[in-house]
Amino acid sequence: MAExxxxxxxxxxxxDRDRCIGCGMCSVVCPHGVFVLEERKAVMxxxxxxxxxxxxxxxxxxxxxxxxxxxxxxRGVINExxxxxxxxx
Amino acid sequence: MNAPATGNSPGMIxxxxxxxxxxxxxFRLPSTDQPFVLGTVVTAVGPxxxxxxxxxxxxxxxxxxxxxxIGRDCYxxxxxxxxxxxxxxxxxxxxxxxxxxxxxxxxxxxxGRDLWILVLDTKGINVWCAAGKGTFGTEELLDRxxxxxxxEVVSHRRLIVPQLGAPGLAxxxxxxxAGFRVVYGPVLMEDLPAFLENDCRATPEMRIKKFPLKExxxxxxxxxxxxxxxxxPLMLFFLLVAGLAGDGPFLNAALxxxxxxxxxVLTGIIAGTIVTPILLPWIxxxxxxxxxxxxxxxxxxxxxxxxxxxxxxxxxxxxxxWLLITLAVSSWLGMAFTGASTFTSLNGVRKEMLRAMPAQxxxxxxxxxLWGASFWLx
Ligand code: SF4
Ligand code: SF4
Numbered sequence: 288m289a290e291x292x293x294x295x296x297x298x299x300x301x302x303d304r305d306r307c308i309g310c311g312m313c314s315v316v317c318p319h320g321v322f323v324l325e326e327r328k329a330v331m332x333x334x335x336x337x338x339x340x341x342x343x344x345x346x347x348x349x350x351x352x353x354x355x356x357x358x359x360x361x362r363g364v365i366n367e368x369x370x371x372x373x374x375x376x
Numbered sequence: 377m378n379a380p381a382t383g384n385s386p387g388m389i390x391x392x393x394x395x396x397x398x399x400x401x402x403f404r405l406p407s408t409d410q411p412f413v414l415g416t417v418v419t420a421v422g423p424x425x426x427x428x429x430x431x432x433x434x435x436x437x438x439x440x441x442x443x444x445x446i447g448r449d450c451y452x453x454x455x456x457x458x459x460x461x462x463x464x465x466x467x468x469x470x471x472x473x474x475x476x477x478x479x480x481x482x483x484x485x486x487x488g489r490d491l492w493i494l495v496l497d498t499k500g501i502n503v504w505c506a507a508g509k510g511t512f513g514t515e516e517l518l519d520r521x522x523x524x525x526x527x528e529v530v531s532h533r534r535l536i537v538p539q540l541g542a543p544g545l546a547x548x549x550x551x552x553x554a555g556f557r558v559v560y561g562p563v564l565m566e567d568l569p570a571f572l573e574n575d576c577r578a579t580p581e582m583r584i585k586k587f588p589l590k591e592x593x594x595x596x597x598x599x600x601x602x603x604x605x606x607x608x609p610l611m612l613f614f615l616l617v618a619g620l621a622g623d624g625p626f627l628n629a630a631l632x633x634x635x636x637x638x639x640x641v642l643t644g645i646i647a648g649t650i651v652t653p654i655l656l657p658w659i660x661x662x663x664x665x666x667x668x669x670x671x672x673x674x675x676x677x678x679x680x681x682x683x684x685x686x687x688x689x690x691x692x693x694x695x696x697x698w699l700l701i702t703l704a705v706s707s708w709l710g711m712a713f714t715g716a717s718t719f720t721s722l723n724g725v726r727k728e729m730l731r732a733m734p735a736q737x738x739x740x741x742x743x744x745x746l747w748g749a750s751f752w753l754x
Contacts, residue, residue: 360715
């Protein structure tokens with residue numbers, strides 16, 4: 288089956304190598320295999336597959352990961368453009 | 377029947393072992409007066425409602441209605457601790473949301489096993505969406521552990537939490553404040569038995585969220601209903617305006633000039649909410665708006681050319697307006713499917729929308745404009 292991929296170079300995911308303590312939690316919780324552990328440090332091996340769910344950031348005990356987490360849905364973005372609070376689902 | 381526990385969470389004041397903030401985490405077991413409760417299991421803290429794996433007709437009827445987007449907002453179970461089968465103090469504890477569909481699937485999947493199910497109050501919303509909102513979250517889990525006096529019910533200190541709940545809760549905080557170790561279970565519930573048998577270890581494949589045809593198909597009905605909700609007023613608009621503004625009797629004019637654009641809207645709805653989700657990996661283009669428009673283009677030609685309704689006999693502008701209408705609708709509804717997909721990011725959708733929405737809007741306005749103009753020119 289053809290691979291499902293979304294847009295390239297749009298996500299806000301960043302990982303601070305110096306703060307990483309190599310616990311590996313980010314690679315456990317990520318549903319798209321974005322992180323791998325190399326030499327006891329987390330590396331973003333597939334950054335473009337990130338869906339900005341925020342699981343890695345939330346579960347990183349050292350605060351090494353930042354991402355603008357949110358649900359990527361049309362209604363949510365429209366609400367945001369209109370300046371009203373409204374969730375996706 | 378007891379009132380369901382409300383999430384009067386203590387803010388960031390976290391409940392420590394013996395310092396319970398007043399109101400929060402107050403001891404409470406779920407009501408046994410729920411249709412799926414079979415009885416109770418005696419524990420150190422009292423009778424815990426016992427449930428089975430078998431679903432009854434009303435469970436299945438509810439599931440069917442939910443799939444079709446009917447009454448899906450009030451489909452919940454009471455949060456708290458439940459016993460599946462005959463669990464003991466060393467049986468695993470599974471954490472889940474209080475969306476009835478999730479709860480039912482979980483007890484079905486775990487059929488034949490004895491374990492504890494800790495249901496969080498996610499306001500009847502599934503794990504993934506609730507985690508995004510934070511209702512399936514650290515505070516709620518801490519409260520629920522406290523309110524169920526879980527530490528007295530079980531002798532171990534391990535919780536199995538669905539991986540898709542991870543955006544909402546921090547495992548290291550649960551460990552720190554409640555003393556329970558969070559083990560993230562597989563992405564798919566159907567992998568749970570294998571996960572449990574493998575000593576609660578997930579294989580790398582179990583950690584990846586895929587979006588197979590089976591899953592996309594399940595989403596189609598809800599997409600169709602939402603598409604119809606938006607599209608039917610537009611279809612009525614075309615029929616009504618054509619009937620009133622066209623030559624001859626209302627019905628005749630509505631059929632001649634109103635039916636084709638109404639069919640165009642319907643074609644766009646089918647392309648955006650059925651064809652796009654099903655053929656998602658095979659339609660070229662990364663943005664969903666492009667996929668939707670391409671699906672609309674192909675379906676338009678199938679419907680209008682192959683069926684013989686090729687617009688001959690109409691002033692040329694009219695068939696062009698139909699195509700524009702189909703493209704605008706299918707592109708818009710295709711783009712809306714990003715909300716249900718499992719690999720689109722917020723910033724990606726934002727970027728796509730800012731580019732696609734002007735085009736979709738222009739297409740629709742131009743389509744309606746050309747269609748209107750053809751009345752005077754044709
Ligand atoms: S969760 Fe944080 S500390 Fe742990 S490996 Fe990932 S980046 Fe490093
Ligand atoms: S935000 Fe989600 S998808 Fe992106 S890297 Fe983190 S866990 Fe993976």
